[in-house]
Amino acid sequence: xxxxxxxxxxADDPLSRGLRRRGQPRVVVIGAGLAGLAAARALLExxxxxxxxxxxxxxxxxxxQSVRLGHATFELGATWIHGSQxxxxxxxxxxxxxxxETTDGERSVGRISFYSKNGVACYLTNRGRRIPKDVVEEFxxxxxxxxxxxQEFFQHGKPVNAxxxxxxGVFTREEVRNRIRDDPDDPEATKRLKLAMIQQxxxxxxxxxxxxxxxxxxxxxxxxxxxxxxxxxxxxxxxMRVVELLAEGIPAHVIQLGKPVRCIxxxxxxxxxxxxxxxxxxEERYGHVLxxxxxxxxxLVMEKCDDEAVAxxxxxxxxQFTGGPCVQVICAWPCSHLLGNPNIPKPRRILRxxxxxxPYFRGSYSYTQVGSSGAxxxxxxxxxxxxxxxxxxxxxxxxxxPGHLLSSKCPERSLDPSRxxxxxxxxxxxxxxxHRKYYSTTHGALLSGQREAARLIEMYRDLxxxxx
Numbered sequence: 001x002x003x004x005x006x007x008x009x010x011a012d013d014p015l016s017r018g019l020r021r022r023g024q025p026r027v028v029v030i031g032a033g034l035a036g037l038a039a040a041r042a043l044l045e046x047x048x049x050x051x052x053x054x055x056x057x058x059x060x061x062x063x064x065q066s067v068r069l070g071h072a073t074f075e076l077g078a079t080w081i082h083g084s085q086x087x088x089x090x091x092x093x094x095x096x097x098x099x100x101e102t103t104d105g106e107r108s109v110g111r112i113s114f115y116s117k118n119g120v121a122c123y124l125t126n127r128g129r130r131i132p133k134d135v136v137e138e139f140x141x142x143x144x145x146x147x148x149x150x151q152e153f154f155q156h157g158k159p160v161n162a163x164x165x166x167x168x169g170v171f172t173r174e175e176v177r178n179r180i181r182d183d184p185d186d187p188e189a190t191k192r193l194k195l196a197m198i199q200q201x202x203x204x205x206x207x208x209x210x211x212x213x214x215x216x217x218x219x220x221x222x223x224x225x226x227x228x229x230x231x232x233x234x235x236x237x238x239x240m241r242v243v244e245l246l247a248e249g250i251p252a253h254v255i256q257l258g259k260p261v262r263c264i265x266x267x268x269x270x271x272x273x274x275x276x277x278x279x280x281x282x283e284e285r286y287g288h289v290l291x292x293x294x295x296x297x298x299x300l301v302m303e304k305c306d307d308e309a310v311a312x313x314x315x316x317x318x319x320q321f322t323g324g325p326c327v328q329v330i331c332a333w334p335c336s337h338l339l340g341n342p343n344i345p346k347p348r349r350i351l352r353x354x355x356x357x358x359p360y361f362r363g364s365y366s367y368t369q370v371g372s373s374g375a376x377x378x379x380x381x382x383x384x385x386x387x388x389x390x391x392x393x394x395x396x397x398x399x400x401x402p403g404h405l406l407s408s409k410c411p412e413r414s415l416d417p418s419r420x421x422x423x424x425x426x427x428x429x430x431x432x433x434x435h436r437k438y439y440s441t442t443h444g445a446l447l448s449g450q451r452e453a454a455r456l457i458e459m460y461r462d463l464x465x466x467x468x
Contacts, residue, residue, distance in 0.1 A: 033062020083228025
């Protein structure tokens, strides 16, 4: 994994000597998410003092948003620490005691399931009939076998046939359908049930990829995302605690909230910030909480509805699938308490995310779209101006824009082309969407921020080595 290595405070170090004698370069970090905070902290630790972090919203954290209701903490953004062995987010949380109260239900060794380990998870048909557990398990095993096949195209260089359209969704749907239809042991009724379950599983896959549809995710690049070994963890006190730990090493005056950047003149390294007004509401106390996921185009439709409409639609659906015609659904609690109960009350309050319509994010996290590859991610991560002498980035491919920008103004003496000095970088890009192996993760975001800070540190060390 990449990290920002410390050069120490030795007087013989060109960077330390240059920062003292030749004046501080001005660095602006745009965005106080995990990438931006990691970059700012790494620069400050290396002796850069003229660092400013501009954050558009009223709080730090980016797509980390923990909300406290009563005695419980709910995540509207980043939720899981994906893997433990060598994961900088995990080690930061572990070292500060954030995982001491993590329960077995908040830890997953295999692929993460959206469904609760407490109670009995069950599938229901559109007439409210429960699908037998053994049928669900058989289908789940089959689906996971096909899922593993989707990883092999990138990992083993297998060619993608034209029928799959290089789409994870198209390939998975057809492969699962063919295996179900060719099974000689299943009666037709069982086959129909299993065929009906395909779309539900693909919808969950779409949620995990944060795509409008799993059909949009590239099959040839699907296996490039790299899983860190070890269990996945939830932080009981909230993922914001990780953000707060990162921010502890940054002086308060460095971070400026409510400063959205509307334009970056990268040839001059200037910006024009302007602040919005945001109203914050107080905390309330609640009893039972029902948590659900909406993804894809449906999520964007939901974000356009007001809370009353969302409450009514969700309540209607719950009543339907537990007592009348409905779409198939998964219960994340003991279903025996709800089957046949059409009188489920409306929720007292709706708490929901709106990453798709948030003007500073326009989505939750990145994925590799059909027609894209990891090489496109490296292009996203290239600094401006880019020359072959600039360090090569390691990032991720996505249709989402990179999450953060670092803009730096170099000392004028270093820009003299007659001296053959390195052409300085002015704008650098970080964020999980720029990490080729760890896109869509918090550790990918943190590492990308450290990566870009390391670029600047090395550039100034090289410039200062050239002498006055």
